[in-house]
Amino acid sequence: MSADIIVPAVISFIAGYALIKKTDIFTAFTEGAKEGLRSAAAILPALCFLMTAIGMIRQSGALDMLTEFIAPFAEKLGFPPEVIPLAVMRPFSGSGALGYYEELCQSLEPGSFAERVASVLMGGSETTFYTVAVYYGAIGIKNGRNTVPAALAADFAAAILSVFAVNLFMGRG
Amino acid sequence: MGNFFFLAAALSLVFGIISGNISAVSAAALEESTHAVELSIKLLGSLCFWSGIMEVARRSGLVNALCEALRPILGLIFPGLKNETKALGAISMNVSANLLGLGNAATPLGISAMKELHKISGNSSSATKEMVLFVVMNTASLQLLPTTVATLRLEAGAERPLDILPAVWLVSALSLFIGIAAAKLSFPKGENS
Numbered sequence: 001m002s003a004d005i006i007v008p009a010v011i012s013f014i015a016g017y018a019l020i021k022k023t024d025i026f027t028a029f030t031e032g033a034k035e036g037l038r039s040a041a042a043i044l045p046a047l048c049f050l051m052t053a054i055g056m057i058r059q060s061g062a063l064d065m066l067t068e069f070i071a072p073f074a075e076k077l078g079f080p081p082e083v084i085p086l087a088v089m090r091p092f093s094g095s096g097a098l099g100y101y102e103e104l105c106q107s108l109e110p111g112s113f114a115e116r117v118a119s120v121l122m123g124g125s126e127t128t129f130y131t132v133a134v135y136y137g138a139i140g141i142k143n144g145r146n147t148v149p150a151a152l153a154a155d156f157a158a159a160i161l162s163v164f165a166v167n168l169f170m171g172r173g
Numbered sequence: 174m175g176n177f178f179f180l181a182a183a184l185s186l187v188f189g190i191i192s193g194n195i196s197a198v199s200a201a202a203l204e205e206s207t208h209a210v211e212l213s214i215k216l217l218g219s220l221c222f223w224s225g226i227m228e229v230a231r232r233s234g235l236v237n238a239l240c241e242a243l244r245p246i247l248g249l250i251f252p253g254l255k256n257e258t259k260a261l262g263a264i265s266m267n268v269s270a271n272l273l274g275l276g277n278a279a280t281p282l283g284i285s286a287m288k289e290l291h292k293i294s295g296n297s298s299s300a301t302k303e304m305v306l307f308v309v310m311n312t313a314s315l316q317l318l319p320t321t322v323a324t325l326r327l328e329a330g331a332e333r334p335l336d337i338l339p340a341v342w343l344v345s346a347l348s349l350f351i352g353i354a355a356a357k358l359s360f361p362k363g364e365n366s
Contacts, residue, residue, distance in 0.1 A: 006273050014226055018233035025229050032228025036220035039284045040213055047209040053181035055205035060185035061192030091312075102325060110331035119326055119337050123319030124344035128312040131283075135308045136300065138284040139291040143299040146359040150305070151312035154352030158313070158344050165340035 039138050046137020050129060054092050063088050078163050080114035082107075087121060087159040091152060094127035113172045120162040128155055216280070223281035227266055236262040239269060250310070250353060251303055260289035264307060271315035283311055302360055309356045313349040317342075 018025050057063065067088045074084050082104060089097045101122050108115040128151045136144050182202075189195035230236050240247075240262040247254075247264060254261050263286035270278040286307060294301045300308075319341055326334035 007275065010273065010275070010278075011226065014230045014233075014235060017235045018229050021233040021235075023229060023233040028229045028232045029225035031225075032231075033221040033225035035228070035285070036222070036224030036281055037217070039224065039281065039288075040217040040220045043216070043284075044209065044213040047213055048206040049178065051209040051212070052202060052205040053178050055201035055208070056185035056189075056198050057181050059194055059197035059201040060187075060189040061194045062184050062188035064192070065188060098321070101322075105325050105329035110326065110329050111333075111336075115326075115329075115331075116337055116340070119319075119322050120340045120344055123316070123322045123337065123341040124314050124348065126312050126314050131280075131312045132308055134280060135283055135287050135311065136304075139287050141291075141298060141300050141304065144308070145300050145305055146356055147300060147305045147308050150309045150352050150356035150359065153355040154309065154313045154348045157351040158348035161344045161347055162340065165343045166337070168343075169340045170336070 042140070043134050043137045046133045049137075050133035054129060058093060058096060063092070077160060078167070079159070080117055080163075082114050083118045083121065086118055090121065090125055090159075091128035091155045094130055097122070097127070113166060113170075116166045116170060117162050120166055121159060124162060125155055125158040128152065219277040220281045220284070223270075223278040224285060226278075227263070227282055227285055230266065231262065236266060240265040243268060250306055253303060254293075257289070257293055260286060260293060260303075263289050267311070268315065271311070272317050274316045274318050274320050276316075279311070283307075305356050305360075306353060309352040310349065313352050314345045315349065316345070 015025060018028070064085075067085045070088070071081060071084055074087075075081055079087070086097060086100050086104065089100055101118060104115065104118045108118070128148075132144060132147055132151065136147075185198045185201075186195075189198035227236075230239075237258065240258065243265045244261070247261060247268070251261070251264070254264075263282065267279055267282040267286050270276075270282050287304065290301060290304050290307065291297070294304070318335075318338075322337075323334040326337075
């Protein structure tokens with residue numbers, strides 16, 4: 001894909017700019033990378049904490065029951081039933097959501113309404129709990145205050161809006 | 174966070190018993206920390222690499238140039254950081270990486286930004302307003318080209334895998350706005366600068 005050009009282009013640009021400005025690239029790089037080493041060590045405890053909690057919830061079937069519970073409401077809003085589990089999984093688990101999305105891509109007709117809603121949802125949202133844990137874990141923040149409610153409000157909005165946006169731009173196909 | 178852990182454990186105990194999945198819950202409890210180690214080892218490389226690149230860009234002055242370019246937008250979201258060049262610079266790098274779809278780079282650069290915000294807060298153990306807004310921004314998607322989704326759609330036989338772009342942009346922009354608004358509205362009044 002042509003997007004593969006981005007990484008090499010960005011790195012070349014940054015290195016080229018540094019060369020023109022006569023920056024000591026090697027020293028700067030290694031000193032920065034050392035900081036990255038410290039970050040990795042800092043986020044591991046938070047990742048252990050989060051992934052254990054999320055992993056247990058996923059395996060318990062609680063998310064399936066949540067899906068069943070909200071399905072009637074979601075369908076009233078025009079949400080395709082096949083995509084509801086994806087919307088529920090999305091904030092919790094990046095790999096789980098991606099795996100489910102891959103299955104949807106295979107089982108749904110490409111270009112169908114449900115397939116487009118799933119794709120827009122995947123492209124327009126992130127793995128909320130992972131981001132919160134890694135960012136706060138790296139600097140030892142214990143109290144994230146209103147972060148999770150605000151982020152989940154955005155996720156909820158993204159799910160509803162993906163139906164709306166596909167309708168708006170492409171119709172129910 | 175402690176409440177969250179208790180809630181997760183208690184919920185999975187109850188639902189695990191109801192749905193008959195309790196052995197899978199037990200396995201997850203014992204194995205997920207190993208996955209966390211695997212993930213952090215995977216991240217270790219990109220953390221070192223992109224933190225190194227970030228330092229090169231910072232010392233060459235590129236970060237400052239980028240920061241000036243993004244200042245009109247970032248100034249609206251983070252009015253309190255007007256004079257905090259280092260933090261604003263790191264945030265600019267993170268936002269640029271997100272826009273370009275460099276997920277591997279966005280996380281390390283985001284962590285650099287969090288470290289700068291942490292310094293400004295005087296190493297507080299509670300999140301500041303800027304931290305909340307920045308994390309909420311990163312839980313929404315800023316990516317202009319959703320390449321993973323496009324690749325999977327192409328493989329599944331979609332004729333025009335990028336026909337969803339306008340819809341993705343609308344959803345990203347509006348949900349980002351809603352996240353930021355929800356965060357800003359829920360701060361105590363005196364804290365909004």
